[in-house]
Amino acid sequence: MKQLFIPLNAWAYDQFAAGTKREELRRYGPRWNENTCPAGRQVTLSRGYGKKNRMSGVIWRFKKQHGSLFGSTYKESIKRIYGTLDIEIAVISIANLEKIENEAKH
Template identity: 65%
Template sequence: MKPLFIPLNTEYYEAFEDGSKTEELRIYGPRWNLETCREGRPVILSKGYGKQNRMKGRIWKFKKQHGSLFGSTYKASIQAVYGTLDVDIACISITDLEPVSL
């Protein structure tokens, strides 16, 4: 199965890199859903779209959840990015991260 490509802003890439972040939130839809984010699917995390800073891992858990049902920290992030909590969110849990050597 082809790895799911997940481009990230620097701060979020570094949080995955240091282990303080294990979940990525995206708006639920055609790109981020139960079919595309199947448990066990390999992923490539990338700092932006360049090829220099990448990690590989796999999805170990996926859930679709309404934005209003998350805890306060995630709610603040969802509100900041999407301008509302009235959205369905794809919550992608990623494990087994390791650097990709070019």
């Protein structure tokens, strides 16, 4: 299976790089689900869509969770981004992150 490309906002990328963030939340659907994000799939995290500032890793866990069931910090983010908590969220847990040096393509 081809590596999954996950573009991130600068603050999210920086948190992954610092080791303080290990999960990425996306709206559950055709792009982010059990079939596209299976445990063991290789991923490329990118700070935006540019060719610099990328890390490789592996999905170690995936779960689908209703927006209303998260803790207060995640609930705030979900509501701010999607405008509601009444949605399903894909929780993509990523491990073994390593910075990619001078990558030409993803």
